[in-house]
Amino acid sequence: MFKVLSAERIAPKEYDLWVEAPRIARHARPGQFVVIRPDERGERIPLTIADFDAERGTIRIIFQAVGKTTTRMASFKKGDAIQDISGPLGRPSEIGKLGTVMMVGGGVGIAALFPIIRALSQAGSKVITVLGGRTSDLVIMKDECGRFSDELIITTDDGSEGVKGLVTDAMKTVAGRGGKIDQCWAIGPTIMMKFCAMTASELGLPIWVSMNPIMLDGTGMCGCCRLTVSGAIKFGCVDGPEFDGSLVNWDEFMSRLRQYKDEEKISMERYQEEVGDLSWL
Amino acid sequence: MAVSRTKTPISEQPPHERIKNFKEVCLGYTLEEGRAEASRCLQCKDAPCVPGCPVAIDIPGFILAIRDGDMPGAVKIMSRYTNLPAVCGRVCPQETQCEGVCRLGRAKNVEPVAIGKLERLVADWNYAQPTALAAEIPPVKAGRVAVIGSGPAGLTVAGDLAKLGYEVTMYEALHAPGGVLIYGIPEFRLPKFIVAKEIEAITGLGVKFEPNVVTGLTVTMQEIMRDFDACFIGVGAGAPNFQGIPGTALSGVYSASEYLTRINLMHAYEFPSYDTPVKRSRSVVVIGGGNVAMDAARSAKRLGADEVAIVYRRSLTEMPARIEEYHHAVEEGITFHWQTNPTEYTDDGSGKLRGVNCIRTELGEPDSSGRRRPVPIPGSEFFIEADTAIEAIGQGANRVLLSAFPELELNKRGYIEADPKTGATSVPGVFAGGDIVTGAATVILAMGAGKDAAAAIDEFVKSKKNK
Numbered sequence: 001m002f003k004v005l006s007a008e009r010i011a012p013k014e015y016d017l018w019v020e021a022p023r024i025a026r027h028a029r030p031g032q033f034v035v036i037r038p039d040e041r042g043e044r045i046p047l048t049i050a051d052f053d054a055e056r057g058t059i060r061i062i063f064q065a066v067g068k069t070t071t072r073m074a075s076f077k078k079g080d081a082i083q084d085i086s087g088p089l090g091r092p093s094e095i096g097k098l099g100t101v102m103m104v105g106g107g108v109g110i111a112a113l114f115p116i117i118r119a120l121s122q123a124g125s126k127v128i129t130v131l132g133g134r135t136s137d138l139v140i141m142k143d144e145c146g147r148f149s150d151e152l153i154i155t156t157d158d159g160s161e162g163v164k165g166l167v168t169d170a171m172k173t174v175a176g177r178g179g180k181i182d183q184c185w186a187i188g189p190t191i192m193m194k195f196c197a198m199t200a201s202e203l204g205l206p207i208w209v210s211m212n213p214i215m216l217d218g219t220g221m222c223g224c225c226r227l228t229v230s231g232a233i234k235f236g237c238v239d240g241p242e243f244d245g246s247l248v249n250w251d252e253f254m255s256r257l258r259q260y261k262d263e264e265k266i267s268m269e270r271y272q273e274e275v276g277d278l279s280w281l
Numbered sequence: 282m283a284v285s286r287t288k289t290p291i292s293e294q295p296p297h298e299r300i301k302n303f304k305e306v307c308l309g310y311t312l313e314e315g316r317a318e319a320s321r322c323l324q325c326k327d328a329p330c331v332p333g334c335p336v337a338i339d340i341p342g343f344i345l346a347i348r349d350g351d352m353p354g355a356v357k358i359m360s361r362y363t364n365l366p367a368v369c370g371r372v373c374p375q376e377t378q379c380e381g382v383c384r385l386g387r388a389k390n391v392e393p394v395a396i397g398k399l400e401r402l403v404a405d406w407n408y409a410q411p412t413a414l415a416a417e418i419p420p421v422k423a424g425r426v427a428v429i430g431s432g433p434a435g436l437t438v439a440g441d442l443a444k445l446g447y448e449v450t451m452y453e454a455l456h457a458p459g460g461v462l463i464y465g466i467p468e469f470r471l472p473k474f475i476v477a478k479e480i481e482a483i484t485g486l487g488v489k490f491e492p493n494v495v496t497g498l499t500v501t502m503q504e505i506m507r508d509f510d511a512c513f514i515g516v517g518a519g520a521p522n523f524q525g526i527p528g529t530a531l532s533g534v535y536s537a538s539e540y541l542t543r544i545n546l547m548h549a550y551e552f553p554s555y556d557t558p559v560k561r562s563r564s565v566v567v568i569g570g571g572n573v574a575m576d577a578a579r580s581a582k583r584l585g586a587d588e589v590a591i592v593y594r595r596s597l598t599e600m601p602a603r604i605e606e607y608h609h610a611v612e613e614g615i616t617f618h619w620q621t622n623p624t625e626y627t628d629d630g631s632g633k634l635r636g637v638n639c640i641r642t643e644l645g646e647p648d649s650s651g652r653r654r655p656v657p658i659p660g661s662e663f664f665i666e667a668d669t670a671i672e673a674i675g676q677g678a679n680r681v682l683l684s685a686f687p688e689l690e691l692n693k694r695g696y697i698e699a700d701p702k703t704g705a706t707s708v709p710g711v712f713a714g715g716d717i718v719t720g721a722a723t724v725i726l727a728m729g730a731g732k733d734a735a736a737a738i739d740e741f742v743k744s745k746k747n748k
Contacts, residue, residue, distance in 0.1 A: 083456070
C-alpha cells in the first residue's frame with residue numbers, strides 16, 4: 001500500500017497527488033512512469049511521474065479524471081492508501097547539454113514534461129517552453145516550468161492567456177525567429193503530439209513524444225501497449241515511452257487507444273451509479 | 282487381487298456445463314478413489330517414476346501412505362521434495378515424466394498409476410484440514426537470500442531455503458505472487474485459491490513477499506548484491522512474440538499473454554465487477570499449438586464465443602500441448618485447423634479485426650529444432666471470420682532486468698547463461714533458473730531448476746561465511 005500525503009485539484013478534472021513510494025522516488029528519472037492499481041478490483045493504468053523527491057521518498061502524480069479509474073483516483077484524500085504502484089518504468093529521457101531545446105506541453109502532459117524541462121535546464125541546455133490549453137485554467141504548472149525555462153510561451157485556444165492559438169503555432173513562431181533548435185519534446189494529448197510531430201518534421205526539427213498506450217503489466221510481458229514505429233512493432237512500456245515522433249504510426253495508435261471505448265463507458269456509468277454526484281470533479 | 286488395467290476414473294465437470302464457467306474441470310479423487318488408485322502401484326524397488334520426476338519425489342512412498350490411509354504421512358513425505366504439490370498434481374506433464382516410465386504402464390494395454398492425480402489428492406487433503414501441516418524450520422539464521430520473481434522457480438528456491446533457515450525476500454514485479462501460476466494458467470485448470478494456499482505455506486515459513494518490485498528498475502541488482510548473501514533470478518521468459526503479419530495492430534488481436542493476463546490476473550471474466558475488460562468475442566482464432574494456445578481457446582469459449590478455432594502450422598503429432606488439454610479442448614467444441622498458417626489480419630474498416638487470412642501448409646524437411654518445417658501450399662488460401670485473434674506462438678527473454686544488469690552473461694538466444702546443475706551464473710552469488718535460462722518450458726522444470734539452485738545457494742553462502 002502506498003500512502004497519499006497530499007491531494008489537490010489543480011484544474012477542472014485535474015488532480016495532483018504526492019505519494020509515499022521511497023524505492024520509486026530513489027530510482028525515478030525524468031521521462032519514466034508508474035503503473036497504478038488503485039484498489040483490489042481496479043485495473044492497472046500507466047501514469048507519468050510528474051516529480052520525485054528521493055530524500056523524502058515521495059513521488060508526484062498528476063492526472064486527468066477521464067474514465068472510472070482516474071475518477072476513482074480523483075477521490076483520493078490525504079491519508080488514503082493506493083493499493084499498488086509499480087515503477088519507475090520505461091526508459092528515461094535522454095538528458096544532457098543539448099544546446100537549445102523546445103519543450104511543448106499540453107493538458108496533463110505538462111506534468112510529464114516538467115521533470116524533463118528541469119533536468120535539461122540543470123544539465124545546461126537552453127530551454128524554450130511552450131505550454132498550451134483550451135483556456136488559461138487548463139494550463140497547469142506554469143510557474144514550475146517557468147522557473148527552469150529560459151523562455152516560457154503560453155498559448156490558449158480562446159486567448160484567455162498568452163498567445164491565442166495552438167502550441168503548433170508557437171512552435172512555428174519560435175522556429176521562425178531563426179535561432180537553432182537542437183531538439184524538441186512534445187507531451188500531451190495524442191492528437192496534440194501528432195500535430196507537434198508533423199510540425200517538427202515540417203520545420204526539420206527532431207522531436208521526442210511520450211506515448212501513453214493502454215498497458216497491463218508495464219514491463220514488456222503482455223504486448224498490449226504495442227505501436228508501430230518506423231514500420232516495426234515496439235512496446236510502449238519497455239521500448240518507450242518516448243519515441244521519435246516523426247516515425248510513429250499515429251492513426252494506428254489512436255485506433256488502439258479506442259479499443260475498449262464501450263467497456264470504459266460501462267465502467268464509468270456503473271461507477272457513477274455507485275458514487276452519485278460527480279460535479280465536484 | 283488383480284490390478285485394474287485402467288486408472289481409477291476421476292470426475293470432471295461435463296463439457297456442456299464447464300464451458301459456461303471458469304471453475305475447475307477436474308474434480309479430483311475422493312479418499313476412497315485415491316486408495317483404490319494407490320493400490321494399483323506395484324511399489325517397485327528402484328522405482329523408475331522417481332528419477333522420472335524433475336524434483337525426484339518419493340512417489341512409491343507417498344502412494345503407499347495413501348493406500349494405508351495415512352494421509353498425514355503422505356503429506357510429510359511429499360513436503361520433503363516439493364513446495365507446490367497441488368500445482369504440480371494439476372499441471373505437470375506426468376505422461377512424459379513419472380507416469381511415462383511407470384512399470385505398470387509399460388505392460389500391454391495397461392495404464393500407468395495416476396500419479397499426478399494422487400499427488401493432487403494429498404495436497405488438496407492437506408489444505409482442507411483446519412491447520413495444514415507445515416514444514417519445520419530451523420531457528421538459526423543461515424543467511425539472507427533475495428529471490429527475484431515469484432513463479433514456480435522462485436517459490437521453490439524460497440521454500441527450500443526457508444526450510445534451511447535462510448531469511449528469504451521474494452521480489453515480484455506484479456501486484457500478486459505466483460508468476461505464470463497466477464497470470465498464465467487459467468482458473469479452470471489451476472484454481473487461484475490453490476495457488477494462494479501453496480504460497481501461504483511458503484510465506485508461512487517466514488519468506489517475505491514484496492510485490493510491485495521490478496528488479497532492475499525499482500531496486501537495482503547492485504542494491505540486491507549489497508543487501509543479500511546471494512540471489513536467485515527466476516523472472517520467467519515472458520516477452521511475447523508476434524508473427525508480425527499485416528494487421529497485428531488491429532483492435533481484437535492479442536498476444537496470449539495479454540489475453541490470459543487480463544482474464545487470470547486481472548479477473549476480466551468478471552468485468553464489470555472487476556475493472557479490467559477483455560473483448561467478449563463471437564468468433565475467435567487462436568494461433569499456436571502449445572498449452573497456452575489451449576488455455577486461450579478454452580478461456581475464449583468460457584467468455585461466450587460461439588466459434589473458437591485453433592490454427593496450428595504442424596499436425597496433431599507435432600503439437601506440443603499436453604494430450605489431456607487437447608482432449609479437453611475438443612470436448613469443449615474447439616475446432617482445429619492443422620497445417621495452417623495465418624497470413625494477414627483483415628480490417629473491418631473501423632480498425633477492428635474482421636477475420637484471418639490463412640494458408641494450408643505441408644510438412645517439408647526437418648528444421649533446426651528437428652521438427653518438420655511447414656511449407657505453404659499455393660492456392661490453398663482461405664479466410665476465417667473472427668472478431669478476436671490470439672497469438673500463442675511463444676515468448677522471448679524479458680529484457681528489463683537483463684539490460685539493467687549487463688554483467689550477467691547471456692546465451693545466444695538471449696537467456697541467462699547458467700550452470701544446468703547449479704544455476705550458477707557468470708556473476709558469483711547470482712543464480713538463475715526456470716524460463717529465463719531455458720526459454721519457455723514447464724512449471725516442473727522450473728521447480729527442478731529452483732531445487733538445484735537452492736542447494737547450490739546454500740553451499741555458496743556456507744562456504745562464503747566459513748572463509
